[in-house]
Amino acid sequence: EDAAAPPPGDTADPFAGDPPRHPALRVNSLKPFNAEPPPELLTQSFLTPNELFFTRNHLPVPAVEPGSYRLRVEGPGGRALSLSLSELRQRFPKHEVTATLQCAGNRRSEMSRVRPVKGLSWDIGAISTARWGGARLRDVLLAAGVRDNTGDGEWHVCFEGLDVDASGTPYGASIPLKRALSAEAEVLLAYEMNGRELPRDHGFPVRVVVPGVVGARSVKWLRSVAVSPSESPSHWQQNDYKGFCPSVDWDSVDFGAAPAIQELPVQSAITEPRPGAAVPAGELTVKGYAWSGGGREVVRVSGAKGGEGKMGWGEREWREMGWGKGDGGKWE
Amino acid sequence: EDAAAPPPGDTADPFAGDPPRHPALRVNSLKPFNAEPPPELLTQSFLTPNELFFTRNHLPVPAVEPGSYRLRVEGPGGRALSLSLSELRQRFPKHEVTATLQCAGNRRSEMSRVRPVKGLSWDIGAISTARWGGARLRDVLLAAGVRDNTGDGEWHVCFEGLDVDASGTPYGASIPLKRALSAEAEVLLAYEMNGRELPRDHGFPVRVVVPGVVGARSVKWLRSVAVSPSESPSHWQQNDYKGFCPSVDWDSVDFGAAPAIQELPVQSAITEPRPGAAVPAGELTVKGYAWSGGGREVVRVSGAKGGEGKMGWGEREWREMGWGKGDGGKWE
Ligand SMILES: [Mo]
Ligand SMILES: [Mo]
DSSP: OOOSOOOTTTTSOTTTTOOOOOTTSEEEETTTTEEEOOHHHHTSSSSOOGGGSOEEOSSOOOOOOGGGOEEEEEOGGGOEEEEEHHHHHHHSOEEEEEEEEEOTTTTHHHHHHHSOOSSOOOOSOSEEEEEEEEEEHHHHHHHTTOOSOOOSSOOEEEEEEEEEOTTSOEEEEEEEHHHHHOTTTTOEEEEEETTEEOOGGGTTTOEEEOTTBOGGGSOSSEEEEEEESSOOOSHHHHSSSBOOOTTOOTTTOOGGGSOBOOBOOOEEEEEESOTTOOOOSSOOOOEEEEEOGGGOOOOOOOEEEOOTTOOEEESTTOOEEEEETTTEEEEO | OOOSOOOTTTTSOTTTTOOOOOTTSEEEETTTTEEEOOHHHHTSSSSOOGGGSOEEOSSOOOOOOTTTOEEEEEOGGGOEEEEEHHHHHHHSOEEEEEEEEEOTTTTHHHHHHHSOOSSOOOOSOSEEEEEEEEEEHHHHHHHTTOOSOOOSSOOEEEEEEEEEOTTSOEEEEEEEHHHHHOTTTTOEEEEEETTEEOOGGGTTTOEEEOTTBOGGGSOSSEEEEEEESSOOOSHHHHSSSBOOOTTOOTTTOOGGGSOBOOBOOOEEEEEESOTTOOOOSSOOOOEEEEEOGGGOOOOOOOEEEOOTTOOEEESTTOOEEEEETTTEEEEO
């Protein structure tokens, strides 16, 4: 809203250092970069190839020199660790988990057809699955002096990224300490994605991976981890990534009144054929994915064949393509 | 299907010993007794009065003499406890939890309007809330030698009731051992309901209460608790209380292919006014309940005003009436 010319030096494009991307990605926003794989590519394999994994950046991609990278971990009572990348790799056992990440806005383009919703117009591809490798957040927190028995009261683990806005404010988010300490929840400080180092768009050299939880909490380019009695003060924790009643709009919304989204609900979509596609007569293969947030299981996928007023239901026609922790799969 | 006369002696009504019931209950089945409170009474108070609490019996109500009652608890390796009622009360700290129980068939009468479903035709009242008091199942299992760290693999805790069918087979059900041992899940061996001893219809003298889980696992008139590598072999665990795809019917159903229902999904219903009721012009108070299975929270209740093709959404019109662990509440 300020029409004055930017001061000299600020004219440099802060996104000029962003990495190259795969040309098949469908771009919803270039700066910051937000893109998803075409639906058909999503169900070509159970694990999404790194270069096709949906990308949800809020800010320019930071350029991190791995040799000088340090992760700060703040425990209780002023105790803190500073870990180099090799210390993170060597001091803590490497743990691997297959987990699906999903953006809270996945399928927003369909929601907007019912009622307009603010945000990026994602199709059905803002969800992807990888095999992640890294240190358990639990192990790192315990090394920083966090006690396993957290007692009563809700504590949180706040993350900050190395990605910053024009004022120097980083991206940030938090999860409940209870989830962070749960061995079963398998929260990682990941440095590997499908057996390779993290791509720059996915948080090189270290990102958080919180299985079953909205992608916004899996902070990329991780700079700090801090235990706190409060949730992250970040804009994205406080004033974004929350759900409201349909009667709320941008004039009446009270972000303080709603809880921050953590676990997402069950999700399923058809990737092939696409809506409106002409299909041959006779047998048709339909593909899609299903995922249940919060570490719960998907028990089955059912489908309805519609047309000219009649509808049939089928369950046994679906073939499972594979299921991972986190907990989803693809079917056809 | 056997038209022969029953043998002498079998003509006695096995339900003759059932207790008297409150006349306001709406009876779906008399033998076994299955009944629910009228919707209007359900939302008159946050805790449902004992005599109005929905009743879901599968068999005749057993007559238990409290002085000779013994609960058998089978731990691992042949170790077992036999507890009298006073031992259960005195050896273990009394724990209280406000929890809502719901029958899996709640609102089946509405489902059947879409597509017929087999089972009792419950309206919206097969759900009720009480303050339960008893021993934690966790404490009793630990006393029976069950170790807190259950390691890998799914173990179960099987319950049997003192209610038996004509062949002497008791009602039975099971829950995962992990839930049974979780301090947070607050599973009780309850001997109190809203500050009084359990009524006969609700399991006198001892019943299981599993907050957040389908009522069928909260076994009444509890006779035995056993840790097992398998789920309960009971009919009601194996061949009932499971969910299927709409294409499945009684000719094609394969109970072995579906998991036993444990946590139920979110539920909400309007208790006043009733469908089709004439209401006065002007302001109208609408009442109802909301409940989320599995110990998750209900974040909000939203309502829509319909009529003559237009629909408005309102959130702020709904007023919260109270929420308890388990986790539900009533609103108006
Ligand atoms: Mo997101
Ligand atoms: Mo039930």
